[in-house]
Amino acid sequence: MTNYEEMSPAKVRELIREQTITGPTAGMSKGFAQANLVILKKEHAYDFLLFCQRNPKSCPLLDVTEVGSFKPNKIATNANILTDVPKYRIYKDGVFTEEVLDASDYWDEDMVCFLIGCSFTFETPLLAADIPIRHIEEKCNVPMYKTSIACEKAGVFEGPMVVSMRPMTYENAIRAVQITTPLPAVHGAPIHIGDPSQIGIQDIDKPDFGDSVTIKDGEIPVFWPCGVTPQAVAMQSKPSIMITHAPGCMFIGDIKDTTLSIF
Amino acid sequence: MTNYEEMSPAKVRELIREQTITGPTAGMSKGFAQANLVILKKEHAYDFLLFCQRNPKSCPLLDVTEVGSFKPNKIATNANILTDVPKYRIYKDGVFTEEVLDASDYWDEDMVCFLIGCSFTFETPLLAADIPIRHIEEKCNVPMYKTSIACEKAGVFEGPMVVSMRPMTYENAIRAVQITTPLPAVHGAPIHIGDPSQIGIQDIDKPDFGDSVTIKDGEIPVFWPCGVTPQAVAMQSKPSIMITHAPGCMFIGDIKDTTLSIF
Numbered sequence: 047m048t049n050y051e052e053m054s055p056a057k058v059r060e061l062i063r064e065q066t067i068t069g070p071t072a073g074m075s076k077g078f079a080q081a082n083l084v085i086l087k088k089e090h091a092y093d094f095l096l097f098c099q100r101n102p103k104s105c106p107l108l109d110v111t112e113v114g115s116f117k118p119n120k121i122a123t124n125a126n127i128l129t130d131v132p133k134y135r136i137y138k139d140g141v142f143t144e145e146v147l148d149a150s151d152y153w154d155e156d157m158v159c160f161l162i163g164c165s166f167t168f169e170t171p172l173l174a175a176d177i178p179i180r181h182i183e184e185k186c187n188v189p190m191y192k193t194s195i196a197c198e199k200a201g202v203f204e205g206p207m208v209v210s211m212r213p214m215t216y217e218n219a220i221r222a223v224q225i226t227t228p229l230p231a232v233h234g235a236p237i238h239i240g241d242p243s244q245i246g247i248q249d250i251d252k253p254d255f256g257d258s259v260t261i262k263d264g265e266i267p268v269f270w271p272c273g274v275t276p277q278a279v280a281m282q283s284k285p286s287i288m289i290t291h292a293p294g295c296m297f298i299g300d301i302k303d304t305t306l307s308i309f
Numbered sequence: 310m311t312n313y314e315e316m317s318p319a320k321v322r323e324l325i326r327e328q329t330i331t332g333p334t335a336g337m338s339k340g341f342a343q344a345n346l347v348i349l350k351k352e353h354a355y356d357f358l359l360f361c362q363r364n365p366k367s368c369p370l371l372d373v374t375e376v377g378s379f380k381p382n383k384i385a386t387n388a389n390i391l392t393d394v395p396k397y398r399i400y401k402d403g404v405f406t407e408e409v410l411d412a413s414d415y416w417d418e419d420m421v422c423f424l425i426g427c428s429f430t431f432e433t434p435l436l437a438a439d440i441p442i443r444h445i446e447e448k449c450n451v452p453m454y455k456t457s458i459a460c461e462k463a464g465v466f467e468g469p470m471v472v473s474m475r476p477m478t479y480e481n482a483i484r485a486v487q488i489t490t491p492l493p494a495v496h497g498a499p500i501h502i503g504d505p506s507q508i509g510i511q512d513i514d515k516p517d518f519g520d521s522v523t524i525k526d527g528e529i530p531v532f533w534p535c536g537v538t539p540q541a542v543a544m545q546s547k548p549s550i551m552i553t554h555a556p557g558c559m560f561i562g563d564i565k566d567t568t569l570s571i572f
Contacts, residue, residue: 092355095362099370100383107362120363230493230571308493308571 050074055122055298059130065147068132070187070256070294072166072179079121079232079303080296081108082162082273083131085149085289088113091158093201097279098160100198104207104271106231108299108306109161116153118161121299127159133292135277140284142277149289157289162273163232164296165210167303171225177218180259187294188212189253191269192278194246195237205279208254209237209245209269213261219268226270231306238269245269254278255293313337318385318561322393328410331395333450333519333557335429335442342384342495342566343559344371345425345536346394348412348552351376354421356464360542361423363461367470367534369494371562372424379416381424384562390422396555398540403547405540412552420552425536426495427559428473430566434488440481443522450557451475452516454532455541457509458500468542471517472500472508472532476524482531489533494569501532508532517541518556 050058050067055075061067071080086094091113098105109120116127127149134149135142146152165188169179181188188210195207214222219239227235242250250267251258255274261267280288291297313321313330318338324330334343349357354376361368372383379390390412397412398405409415428451432442444451451473458470477485482502490498505513513530514521518537524530543551554560 092358095355095358096373099358099362099373110359110362227571228491234571308490308497 051076055300062132063129071296073182075298077170079299079301080164080166082164083291084160084276088156090285097200097203100200104275106163108163111159114155121301131291131297132295135290135292137280137288140281165233165270167232168226168229187256190255191247192254202283205282208272208275208278210272211267211269213265213267228307228309233271236268237271240266314339318563325395326392334559336445338561342562342564343427343429345427346554347423347539351419353548360463360466363463367538369426371426374422377418384564394554394560395558398553398555400543400551403544428496428533430495431489431492450519453518454510455517465546466542468545471535471538471541473535474530474532476528476530491570491572496534499531500534503529
């Protein structure tokens with residue numbers, strides 16, 4: 047099996063561009079920041095930028111391109127955001143219409159790309175602290191859930207916060223809070239630990255996005271705000287068109303995750 | 310002398326509104342967040358929001374009002390941003406034209422208010438750690454300087470970073486880094502310590518905004534990014550109209566500074 051973990055972001059992006067990699071990117075290019083993607087027309091860009099400012103835990107912005115540019119120059123060189131994500135989702139009028147491996151056909155000159163920090167980034171320091179990451183162990187996508195936590199509205203954008211979940215021992219949950227706290231650019235500390243029903247999750251075995259993972263005896267679920275939130279919000283807010291990454295299939299930038307720590 | 314330090318934000322805002330307080334707010338309503346103010350027309354709001362996103366150290370946003378609203382509801386209740394700041398500056402086409410105690414006459418229905426975190430907020434935990442704040446001791450305004458550090462451009466907005474300066478002992482400088490690091494919403498850690506010429510400051514005794522303070526033997530200047538940055542940027546970017554606070558004369562919100570810590 048190819049060792050994507052040790053591969054450079056540029057090389058992984060190349061394999062994505064030629065559609066060799068078409069699935070979740072967790073664990074790839076260890077130590078480099080991964081990002082969620084939202085592409086909108088300029089007419090919705092102010093509202094969305096404000097939405098991110100008002101909901102920094104779920105939508106911490108790493109990069110915003112100029113209008114008409116698909117090059118996220120702040121976090122990567124020689125990247126094309128329309129081809130360098132393994133899988134895209136197209137939303138028209140709030141409806142998820144298709145999943146594609148190349149978003150170029152949907153691009154318009156009046157579009158803006160928003161790159162949002164991703165929790166895969168902090169999995170590197172969690173692994174370094176010997177905290178096992180279940181979805182990496184089980185070679186599947188991280189489980190993600192819509193919650194009853196309402197995002198703060200901005201213009202047309204409103205909807206529920208989406209969270210990602212990692213089960214761990216109680217001791218590791220405390221350590222994970224410590225490790226992720228100085229990383230607000232990739233969601234920071236967990237938003238919830240324990241009882242899923244407290245945040246409106248009815249069945250922990252049925253995630254709204256991604257895959258279900260095993261929760262072992264003696265483990266509790268730990269929930270982080272998730273960059274898939276804009277997709278749940280898009281369904282409710284119905285912009286004419288919105289291009290996003292497919293959940294778990296991220297853009298991998300050239301910046302090291304250590305540079306995102308406030309320490 | 311009235312004890313403004315222990316007075317509630319609502320009461321201080323009332324004294325400001327009736328123009329009893331018309332000067333710098335450092336040290337007032339101890340423990341509550343203070344904010345810089347920028348008011349722009351909607352046509353410049355997207356560029357400015359993007360400017361803040363790209364320059365989070367100098368422009369950490371605490372609140373953005375709806376278009377046409379002068380009520381910063383996220384950080385204060387029953388406040389009027391046009392009357393509750395001690396002193397305002399009006400910039401027309403990039404030129405500072407006048408200083409007023411009430412900005413109501415300059416308000417337009419298509420304006421948006423941006424409230425930006427202020428370093429006065431972290432003076433409370435510095436004082437709690439027995440770190441003396443010179444401009445409070447000398448009862449003057451904090452010294453602020455334009456630097457040679459360029460902000461990242463966004464649309465029409467570009468220009469130099471402005472910094473505030475507090476002299477302290479070497480030991481206290483280290484402690485101040487530790488104390489302000491978890492407070493990115495109010496500028497976070499210093500941007501520079503020591504030699505002012507390294508960041509383009511020619512004469513430490515001649516600040517561009519505020520007052521000069523004494524630097525004692527054995528002390529070094531410690532520089533933080535400053536929310537006056539948009540005023541230096543406005544001069545260069547020339548929006549048709551921009552209303553700001555006068556340097557040092559801040560808006561005092563109802564949120565406790567402790568809620569801004571990422572810890």
